Amino acid sequence: MNAIVFDHVSKRFGDVLAVDELSLTIAAGATVALLGPNGAGKSTSIGMLLALSRPTRGTIAVHGRTPERAVLAGEVGAMLQQGELIPELSVRELVELVRRLYPAPLGLAEVLELAGLTELARRRAGGLSGGQAQRVRFALALAGAPRLLLLDEPTAAMDVESRRRFWDSMRAYAAGGRTVLFASHYLAEAEEHADRVIVIAGGRVVADGTAAQIKAGAGGQVVRFALGEQPAAGLDRLPGVTAVEVGAGIATLRTRDTDATLAALYRDTALDVRDLELSGLDEAFLALTGRS
Amino acid sequence: MLYYAWTEALRTLRNRRYTIFVVLFPVALYLINAGIYGDQPGAAGVRQSVYLMVQMAGYGALGASMMSSAVPWAQERRSGWLSHLRITPLPGWAIVVTKLAIAMLLVLPSLVLVFAVAVLQQGVSMPLGRWAALAAVMWLGAIPFVALGLAIGSLLSPEAAQPAAVLLVFALSLLGGLWFPVEVMGGTFQAIAELTPSYHYAGLGWSVVASGGLALGDVLTVTGWGIALGGAAAYLYRRATVRA
Ligand SMILES: Nc1ncnc2c1ncn2[C@@H]1O[C@H](COP(=O)(O)OP(=O)(O)OP(=O)(O)O)[C@@H](O)[C@H]1O
Ligand SMILES: [Mg+2]
Numbered sequence: 054m055n056a057i058v059f060d061h062v063s064k065r066f067g068d069v070l071a072v073d074e075l076s077l078t079i080a081a082g083a084t085v086a087l088l089g090p091n092g093a094g095k096s097t098s099i100g101m102l103l104a105l106s107r108p109t110r111g112t113i114a115v116h117g118r119t120p121e122r123a124v125l126a127g128e129v130g131a132m133l134q135q136g137e138l139i140p141e142l143s144v145r146e147l148v149e150l151v152r153r154l155y156p157a158p159l160g161l162a163e164v165l166e167l168a169g170l171t172e173l174a175r176r177r178a179g180g181l182s183g184g185q186a187q188r189v190r191f192a193l194a195l196a197g198a199p200r201l202l203l204l205d206e207p208t209a210a211m212d213v214e215s216r217r218r219f220w221d222s223m224r225a226y227a228a229g230g231r232t233v234l235f236a237s238h239y240l241a242e243a244e245e246h247a248d249r250v251i252v253i254a255g256g257r258v259v260a261d262g263t264a265a266q267i268k269a270g271a272g273g274q275v276v277r278f279a280l281g282e283q284p285a286a287g288l289d290r291l292p293g294v295t296a297v298e299v300g301a302g303i304a305t306l307r308t309r310d311t312d313a314t315l316a317a318l319y320r321d322t323a324l325d326v327r328d329l330e331l332s333g334l335d336e337a338f339l340a341l342t343g344r345s
Numbered sequence: 346m347l348y349y350a351w352t353e354a355l356r357t358l359r360n361r362r363y364t365i366f367v368v369l370f371p372v373a374l375y376l377i378n379a380g381i382y383g384d385q386p387g388a389a390g391v392r393q394s395v396y397l398m399v400q401m402a403g404y405g406a407l408g409a410s411m412m413s414s415a416v417p418w419a420q421e422r423r424s425g426w427l428s429h430l431r432i433t434p435l436p437g438w439a440i441v442v443t444k445l446a447i448a449m450l451l452v453l454p455s456l457v458l459v460f461a462v463a464v465l466q467q468g469v470s471m472p473l474g475r476w477a478a479l480a481a482v483m484w485l486g487a488i489p490f491v492a493l494g495l496a497i498g499s500l501l502s503p504e505a506a507q508p509a510a511v512l513l514v515f516a517l518s519l520l521g522g523l524w525f526p527v528e529v530m531g532g533t534f535q536a537i538a539e540l541t542p543s544y545h546y547a548g549l550g551w552s553v554v555a556s557g558g559l560a561l562g563d564v565l566t567v568t569g570w571g572i573a574l575g576g577a578a579a580y581l582y583r584r585a586t587v588r589a
Contacts, residue, residue, distance in 0.1 A: 103432045127434040136425030141356035153348045154433040193429060 054117060056081040056201050056232035057102065062111035064097050064256075071097040073256035074111070079249075081116070081200070084224075084233045086243030086250045090342050094256040095236040096134050099205050102234075103131055115201060123201070127155040130199035132190045132207050134236075140179025144170055147178055148192050155197025167222040168192035169215065183210040191219060195226055202226065204235040208242070220246055240264065240338045254342035267341070269309045276314055279328040280304040291317045346439055353447040357413045363451070367412050371405035372458050379467050391555050394467040398459060399550035402483055404523040405455030407543060410490035411497075411510050414448040418498030419506035422585060431586075441495065441582050448491040449484070456483055475557050482549040482559065486567050489542045490517075492574035499581035517543040542570035 057079040064072040072094045079085050087095050100106045101113055104120035115123035123129050138147055148165065152158040165171045168191045173181070178189065187210045194202060204223070208216045223246065227233045237243055243250045244264035252260040252267060260267045268274055285299045293310030308314040311331060318326060357363050375397055383394035421427045430440060460480070463469040471479070493513065497506050518524055520534075521543025527535050538544045548563040 105428055105431060124432055125434050125436065129432065131432050133425060133428055133432070136429050138429075139352075139356055139421075139426055141359040142352055146352055146355070150349055150352045151429070151433055154346070154435045156434070197433065 054081055055079065055114070056083070056116060057234065058114040059098070060112045060114075062098075062101065062108045062113055064094070064101060064106070065109045071256055072101070072108070075253070075256065075258065076111075077251060077258060077261070079232065079234065081232050082230050083249060084227045084247050085235075086247035087234060087236045087253065088238070088240060088243050088250055088338070089236075089253040090238065093253045093342070095253065096205055097256075098253075099131065099133075099203050099234075099236060102203060103129060127157070127197050128199055129201045129203065130194040130197050131203040132187075132194040132205060134205040134209075136190065138178035138181075138186060138189055140177065143175055143177055144181070144189055144192075145174040147189060148174075148196050151193045152196040155199070157198055158196055159198045164192050164196045167195060167226065169218050169222070184212055184215050187211055188215065188219070191222070200231055202231060202233045204233065206236050206238070208237075240267070244268075252338070252341050260341050270341075274308055274311045275332050276306045276308055276311060276318075277330045277332065278304055278326045280324070281327075283324055287322060291321070346435065346443070349435065349439075350443045350447055353443055354450060357417065357447070357451055360417075362416075363409070363412055367405060367408040367451075368454050368458060371401040371408070371455055372462050374404075375401040375459055375462055376466065379463070383467050391551075392469075394463060395469050395471075395554050396551065398463040398467075398469060399479070399483075399547060399554055400523050402456045402459040403521065403543070403547045403550055404518050405459055406452045406483055406487045407490050407517060407521070407523065407546070408514050409452045409455045410448055410487040411494040411514050413451045414444060414491050414494030415497040415501075415506050415510040416503065418444060418495060419501055419503040422498070423503050427586070437586060441579075444495060445491055448494065449487065452484060452487045452491075456480060471554065472557075475553060478557065479550060479553045482553055483546075486546045486549050489546075489567060489571040489574045492571065492578040496574060496578040496581050499578065499585040517541060520544060521547050523547055542567055542574075545570075 055078050057077075059075050059077045062072055062075045063070065075094070075098065087098065089095050097106070101108050102115060102120055104124050113120055116128055118126075142150070145161070145165070148170070149161060152161060152164065162171075165174055168188045170188055170192055173185060178186065181189065187207070191204075191207060194204065207223075208219055211219060223233060223235075235247070240250070247264070250260070250262065250264050250267050251258060260270055262270070279302060280299060281302050285297065285304060288294065288304060288306060289297045291306070292313040293308040294306050294314055295309060296307040298305045306314060318324070379394045379397050383392070383397070385393045431437065460476070494510065497509055497513070501509055520527065520538045520541045522538065523543060527538040527544065545563040545566040549559060549567065552559050552563065
């Protein structure tokens with residue numbers, strides 16, 4: 054069964070068309086990234102999936118029912134982009150509060166562990182740092198063991214260590230056959246953690262596929278290295294390469310398939326490759342979303 | 346849902362504003378005033394210490410019912426905590442019913458503490474049945490104020506709800522004769538006071554302590570306000586949470 058179906062969904066706020074005829078289907082069990090720049094319509098789409106707002110036109114189905122019914126049945130959990138906690142309550146009380154509202158929740162200890170909150174359980178929410186509060190929001194999202202987990206920019210305000218733990222927990226949670234949809238600004242984050250990436254801009258889907266397909270579709274990645282005085286001849290014939298520029302002793306290759314290009318660069322040429330850099334995720338993302 | 350109610354109560358009890366203004370303030374005022382005037386004859390034909398007990402219990406209940414509803418509710422709507430709750434299986438009606446129930450529950454400490462101090466410190470005594478009747482009317486009579494608090498919380502931003510609630514508590518206390526008898530304020534003031542729910546709410550209490558009975562006018566006015574403010578609260582709650 055499909056976890057999520059958007060059927061020609063539009064959402065208008067006054068003059069702003071936040072979501073524009075959006076149609077997409079997400080299979081149950083998938084981990085999907087919703088990627089897009091500020092104002093792309095990510096939060097608006099997630100809000101409609103949670104029945105926090107209604108589409109102006111079109112319909113949304115969550116596990117074959119309306120979002121309202123899915124939410125009331127306890128099938129959905131979410132981390133919202135905004136949303137303060139109740140300062141007078143402790144972390145444990147907040148988690149317990151939300152957990153008990155669901156029909157078949159995870160155990161309290163398990164939730165605290167997954168969100169990395171075991172040590173903070175007794176702290177009042179009012180005294181938490183931004184990243185700690187974000188972890189509590191994550192705990193609230195998965196406390197009820199929802200089949201569908203929606204995460205709106207989940208790692209905002211988290212430090213490197215928290216991020217790593219967060220993604221590990223997210224994977225562990227998703228591994229149980231659950232569906233996860235997360236909104237992000239970063240193709241790198243999407244590439245690393247999602248099976249499928251949906252890029253939206255201006256409320257429309259501009260690309261949809263695996264991270265590799267998205268990058269290829271947007272003109273590929275960039276491989277850059279110090280060439281020095283060595284000859285550049287032959288670089289344009291390496292597999293995947295679509296363009297070559299050489300200047301000031303630096304070679305810049307544009308490629309559709311980074312792995313193949315690099316393998317051939319080391320295996321089939323006698324070049325001494327130094328200061329190798331891979332980039333282009335940001336460029337790919339900009340190319341896609343800047344187009345509309 | 347019971348746990349939700351429990352956390353709602355817990356957070357209010359942990360809030361200093363609630364404890365100081367609503368629970369300790371009336372008790373302290375009672376102690377001061379009753380210490381000075383306690384033995385004089387009071388306005389409703391009872392000893393002043395009894396009259397004051399109803400006044401301060403009424404003021405405490407009024408404050409508790411509005412303070413534990415208006416401000417937290419306005420804050421929750423703004424801060425996004427409400428959205429957190431709305432994406433759980435908790436139905437929307439359960440949220441407002443819980444708030445109402447908890448606000449009512451939190452009226453009790455104010456009443457009980459003032460009664461207890463009156464008994465212990467001023468030696469106020471009444472037949473048990475009359476105590477029960479007094480507690481019942483002063484508790485149920487607080488319903489219109491809880492409704493008013495929820496209406497304010499649905500209508501205003503947290504910044505505006507806070508002063509609005511405080512101001513209304515003061516105005517209603519003053520007009521209701523919960524600080525000093527409205528009779529001392531003169532005709533116009535008294536005519537306005539006659540219209541307020543708080544004046545008749547206090548009236549319920551005074552009738553009980555004086556005669557054990559109730560004046561029909563008080564019952565009707567408080568009930569009428571209860572229905573009107575309850576309707577307003579329900580309407581404003583729906584308007585504030587409707588899915589756009
Ligand atoms: N309640 C609202 N009223 C008016 N306009 C809104 C409202 N919510 C969103 N918008 C507008 O709709 C558009 C999409 O906003 P949305 O919050 O969905 O973007 P986003 O993709 O989540 O962006 P970000 O990356 O900044 O979180 C924006 O232009 C925004 O200004
Ligand atoms: Mg957003």
